[in-house]
Amino acid sequence: MTRYRGFALLGALVGIVALVCGAIIAGLGAMTGTGTTGTTGTGTGAGTRAAAGSGGQGSDSGSGAQARTPVGTAAPASADAWTGTWAAAPGGAEPGAPNGFPGRTVRNVVHTSIGGTSVRVTLSNLYSPTPLLIGHASVAVGRGGGAGASSAEAVPGSMRRLLFGQRAGVTIPPGGRVVSDPVPLAVPYAGDLLVTLYTPVAGGPVTYHRQATQTSYLALGDRTEDLGSAAYTESATVWRYLTAVDVLNRRAPGAVVAFGDSITDGVGSRVDANGRWPDVLAGRLRERHIGVLNAGIGGNRVLLGSPEMGRGASGVSRFQQDALDRAGVKAVVIDLGINDILRGETDPARITAGLRDLTRQAHARGLRVIGSTLTPFGGYHTYNPVTESVRERVNAEIRAGRVFDDVVDFDRALRDPYAPHRLRPAYDSGDHLHPNDAGYRAMGRHLDLRSLEEKTPARL
Template sequence: MTRYRGFALLGALVGVVVLVCGAIIAGFGAGTSTGASTSTGTGTGSGARTGTGTGTGTGTGTGTGSSGSGAQARTPVGKAAPASADTWTGTWAAAPAGAEPGAPNGFPGRTIRNVVHTSIGGTSVRVTLSNLYSPTPLLIGHASVAVGRGGGTGGSSAEAVPGSMRQLLFGQRAAVTIPPGGRIVSDPVPLAVPYAGDLLVTLYTPASGGPVTYHRHAVQTSYLALGDRTEDLDGTAYTEQAKVWRYLTAVDVLNRRAPGAVVAFGDSITDGVGSRADTNRRWPDVLAGRLRERHTGVLNEGIGGNRVLLGSLELGRGASGVSRFQRDVLDRAGAKTVVIDLGINDILRGETDPARITAGLRDLTRQAHARGLRVVGSTLTPFGGYHAYNPVTESVRERVNAEIRAGRVFDDVVDFDRAVRDPYAPDRLRPAYDSGDHLHPNDAGYLAMGRHLDLRSLSLPLEEKAAARL
């Protein structure tokens, strides 16, 4: 039996333990709703899949309103969690990038099936849902998680593996209302989550919920169906496809062997633009493959078009790197190290002062250090031949890279520029690594980047270089 298949047996044993513990807890909690569900924001709502009555979430926080038949989001994310919270590790993540165009009222009466690819496995799972970019409460009437048939080996599927379908609850309730700007973490559910496999996170939204908080460049096919098809095993009802992720921002697993997670923080080059869809060949995917035997999660928090200093929410390019770092890196379960590859879009959109860019990158390093995270930073890759290339933009890139290589920005450096540039024309991508637009690498380029990162740089003590610089 391999260690990965062993998770199936361990998952079953954990399921028995959870059922026994649930029965014991129920004896002490009559009349009061408890659970691991956490969220931010305020709002009210009702759902059609749970009983009536009032309920109280665990932990502290803000939020008012009657629970009706849907659990009301109440407590701040990260403040209330199960007793085993210290062993939760992120296996997948995607940064909320803005409000999805063409969906001002959400998808009322429809089911959203997000397909995501795990980095590590585990014996239980929980998910984070976000309503960050909507001024309207979002009602989730029914939610589930299952292992996907696609397996992440090429191609995507809305079909679930038989026996893996699990209903998701929020504070022990099937329905939940996420307030405007809020997010919520589901209760944990026992499930044998595979390493490097697909998960289906499915949400039924019975009513209008305002603009959809989404991630624009999923490079992964997800699905829509009419009606509540949340617990369908087959994908027949899922007739509409989209290469975006909706509402889902994180998946965590219970894995007692996991030492933590590495967060990849960047722009479209981290997001994987230029790689083949549904094949999981972004550079963070390559890194995840290298770290799999170490049971280390890898979380991709890239946003296409993202900048260090300014945001572009209306275009789905996300808040600025400086402002979203807390939410997308520091709040991620088990985060120990962050790899930063950000700054090209600042240059491409008119920033001519390299000192402003490096100051912003140093701000990210300071934020990480305040939470005890190690920071590995990348040089900026070449874009000669891209429409925004000119002598000025190239000069800014070179000066930013010189400061990074000098060791005055991050704890350690991964030289992605050197990994993918053309040795005969160093302001350009190597032709074999160019996706065709002269900015984004292709699969071969992302493979070179993922292999170029020295794994030793992810775990060296923070104190060695930090004191001399910051």
């Protein structure tokens, strides 16, 4: 048995359960004379939404999610084979767009971790007090790939119209989200997808992710199914409305969520280079068909939220929707707490208590948690002996094994051996807080993949 027995067994069980459920559904259809169709639900989607989210709309709080099995078991979270290939956590309402983008088309460019034979997307209206009308939506494989090469241009033959409950348009309620119907598409591994949305009327503030380090686009009018990029004359390094992309991949045993702040978000890495540490981890897991989902938000804290600044809700309050509810999630890697220190938290016990809360939430859903030590920030403008002392005391508790199921020591991977309170110069993006591409490569390679195995959960 391989050291990834947990993922492998999960994949096998998912396949078996899917076949059995398919036979049952087919039998029921024959008995009643009716078939099954994807419909857009309302409210919380009770009865049809699994933890990963099925087609339908509901609250972004994730309150209707089903419970998972105890940590360390290989039982599948749901009876389908949907696995997340990409994700972004909504951070707040986009400044300068109080009414959305009426009469315009948003083309989000995202980079997959694993591929599949079908795709579905999740759209969010979390930070708007008014309904959002999506009049037309599509997904296609993008031509972009590699540093400086991302583009709004689609690969010919890959354009697919997205439907919602068999309809081209959908209204997302205030604070809600919607999952599209599945559509057949050969989704590439480590490739770009274009998820395009036309908003015909004003829809209130735009729910967005502000530090994408990926270029996306805007066009006038409905250019949803344009293969070319000529109409997409405006660009920005943000993602709008889109929070998840899932694929149907029968070989995929599950996904790993990277949950954190700007260091997980990839701030300091090159735009359009896909050099964040979760991207590096995805490359290591790709041959095993394991998805990697990035739930980092720049400026995010464990204990307090600041969505008005685009920094998202607190880690403890957003953990369910941004990590636990992702399709096929099997394990979570957490790197969070630096911003609590930088913004005045001087009690390390409060930070570690919040991190333990995340671990408990994950255990309640049967998920394993690997936690990171906090990386050095000596030389950053808010660094001082007090902040360094808090960081060291948080790290001591993490290393002692009293916070997470297992530990990845990103502090040790990045610190200068001659000045441990600082980043190694070769890994410093220049602000003494965020790593550069080389630093993110070191982080992505430092995680011991054996830590993703099933083991005894931490005693909290």
